[in-house]
Amino acid sequence: MIRRLRLLALSSHPGPTATVTVLAAGLAVALGYGVGRVLAVALAVLLGQLSIGLSNDWIDAERDRSVARADKPVARGEITVGLVRAAAL
Template sequence: MIRRLRLLALSSHPGPTATVTVLAAVLAVALGFEPGRVAAVALAVLLGQLSIGLSNDWIDAERDRSVARADKPVARGEVTVGLVRAAALVTVVA
């Protein structure tokens, strides 16, 4: 279970996800949003970014496999396309 979560995290493009989420939170603070609203902005952006990264790995899985992308858990066969697709859909709906 923990291994799958780690692989899903890697499939979500964690660097850009974290960067965009932090920038959105900083902007919300700079705009004077209350703490609860800052948290809501950060959570919304985080979930959106997770869905984007996961969708990228799901949609590009065949192409990534064909070019032997070693940095993609789906391309390496360590996590299934179905699991990544499900995680992408859950994060976009949440």
């Protein structure tokens, strides 16, 4: 279970996901939103970015395999396309 979660996290494009989420939260703070609203913005953006990153990995799985992408758990066969697709949706 922990291994699957780690592989899903790696499939989610964690760097860009974190960057966009932090920037969105920062913009919400700059706009003067209260704590609850900042957290809501951050959570909404985080979930959207996770879905985008995971979708990219399952949609591009065959192409990533064909070029032996070492940074993609799906391309390495460590996690199934179906699991990544289910997590994205």
